[in-house]
């Protein structure tokens with residue numbers, strides 16, 4: 001029996017993130033709903049949560065399986081920064097999820113660049129950041145977070161099951177979704193304030209400590225089919241992954257699918 005939590009019962013103790021929460025039993029994708037709301041003028045910090053998504057979206061156009069029992073939510077942000085800084089919000093959210101799973105569930109999590117939250121080498125959470133800019137001005141960003149909380153992984157398709165886990169899978173019990181969301185929103189607000197206050201260095205330092213990618217041999221699959229192999233040696237101030245290639249040169253990778261080898 002899957003926990004039937006009511007996303008509207010989340011008791012937030014933040015300054016502004018999650019003061020407005022729109023909850024739904026089912027949507028196509030909370031990111032789609034949040035984008036429409038942002039276009040209609042929703043304020044910074046508005047959160048969209050759904051119990052299930054019929055067309056949840058992952059990165060690189062992949063579907064995101066979103067059964068009841070998971071946390072599927074999106075946050076609308078309006079930071080006054082250059083659009084090139086928007087991808088950093090994926091790292092901000094990753095650090096906030098990691099803090100939350102550690103403090104609320106006692107789980108030792110790591111991050112695979114740029115956006116996979118791992119327990120061991122299995123993915124428990126993904127982040128999809130979508131930005132909308134006009135004339136070089138960032139109008140809004142939607143940060144979508146999907147956490148496999150009280151989800152039974154055995155129902156996942158074969159190809160996904162191998163690399164996935166859930167909190168229920170790890171702890172052998174259900175957790176209280178509303179409490180996890182409240183803690184996440186608090187952690188996210190704190191990390192996001194650091195980003196806005198020009199203290200991204202602090203977040204990047206924490207991210208590097210959580211990183212499971214730095215120090216690994218990786219394969220990066222880029223959008224147009226290019227594949228790059230190298231040793232991941234760090235991330236820079238833009239959140240780009242720095243690879244040392246086999247000929248010893250350094251290459252900066254801004255986006256792509258990262259596979260640990």
Ligand code: BTN
Nearest residue numbers: 029031056057058059126144146
């Ligand atoms: C990934 O790892 O590929 C990103 C997955 C992001 C999933 C979340 S669930 C809430 C929000 N709505 C979506 O359609 N996607 C994100």
